[in-house]
Amino acid sequence: MKLHKASAAAAAALVLSLTATACGGDSSDDSGSGDSGGGKITIGIKFDQPGLGLKKPDGTYAGFDVDVATYVAKELGYDAKDIVWKESPSAERENLIANGDVKFVVASYSINDERKKKVDFAGPYFLAHQDLLVRTDDSSITKAEDLNSKKLCSVTGSTSAQNVKEELAPKADLQEFGGYSECLTGLENKAVDALTTDDSILAGYASQQEHQGKFKLAGLKLSDENYGIGLKKGDTELLTKINDALKKMESDGSWQKAVTANFGPSGYKNEPAPAIS
Template identity: 50%
Template sequence: MKKHSTRRLLRRAVAMVCAVSATLGVAACGSTSSSDEQKIKIGIKFDQPGLGFKKSGTYEGFDVDVARYIANQLGYTDAQIEFKEAPSKQREAMLQNGDVDMILASYSITDERKKAVDFAGPYFIAGQDLMVRKDETGINGPEDLNGKRLCSVTGSTSAKVVKEKFAKEVQLMEQPGYAECATALLSGIVDAVTTDDIILAGLAAASRGKLRVIGKPFTQEPYGVGIKKDADSKEFATKINDAIEDMIKSGEWERAIEKNTEGTDYKPDSKYNPPTPNEGE
């Protein structure tokens, strides 16, 4: 009887520990709500070398590195991060529907987008630039594009900016993605590609020295961390901004830029970078 009483006492003690653990949200007693199973869902691009790129089931790029750093600072391990593809046209809907917790996908902060979602950051200030073949000497800026063939992505405003402000006689070729533009440039079909400088730097790095970025950005594009617009967004933005600031101060931000543009002469515009992350606070 004494032995059975001891077992009963042990079972009661274990039950009490489990109850307290459940109340505190601590994983215990074989619970399926283990903290290891808690995920943070982050939207990124899957097709932008140097920024957000899916390769053999892994993810790499500057946006990915910043996303991981933020998630780690928020208390998540790398194993608890779930990356989801965030195409440009679906970003607002993904946040509003709760499909992702945040988005880092060359997502420029604009007044129009802020009507639908909130932002933290910026974590980078990109600038529209040009990419040419390594041996190209006749194109040193957008004003040199008259009579030249320029590639950009269908629906992009980048080519429109060039045509309206710099070179009205430029011949425009539109492609579904910047990888296709890079291929057209390598094969000589076009003379230059235009979009944000860090996107071009990633493509140049992937070309293994065959392409280069001019390095004279002529716009500013603040890349932000998109988050859902709700009662908690201000507090969430502050935590994200703190993580970005820590990444910059630690030197990890600069190392991430260098790693993801290796093999190119790309340098972020020092007039704007690294930025001050204060959006959404």
């Protein structure tokens, strides 16, 4: 009798265990590592780039990259409320992808051969150009060569910094920081003479209310920067899905709407949507 009761209890426990497992499987996210489970998806963005990826004081996120990521996530089956945003500094993007901390990265992530050895890229979804941001009253910098006698700021791991040191102004006093906001502070207090990165990023800073009138873009197209969405190398299924989403975003007008909303106030003249490779 005791044996019968024990067997019945064990059977009941097994049924409950299987039921719990099944319920958990229904609610979990099947899109792979980088997601936090429960139907969530983790996406890497910048937190300190006005116009592209910015975490606002109220805890919400805004910018063109945020809009692109949100659109792509929706096409993958996730509502905006299902997105977990993770800060992705330039120097950490490859590690975040490789370690599975994010599903993909949308963070002014320029596609180049060196990065393609470590991650795959969907896109491109935007074409920017490297430029310089200088103080409005500074007329001493009109071309890249002028930087050879100047203090130049950029962020660690950026292609802009490498481009200047290797090609444009090898004698520039290059200072690299963890974020563009640090460079901007240095520019404002004259600790540095110029900030270099993509014109889209510079326009975002220059258009902020607290910075209006203080800075100007030099207007130099020093390089072509094709922004791509970085994801784990070899994930061809996700790559195809993201590219399909980007094509749809351009064709249905959402891409241009996002560009106008995020860059329009600064008067920034963007390039047309690039062809998806």
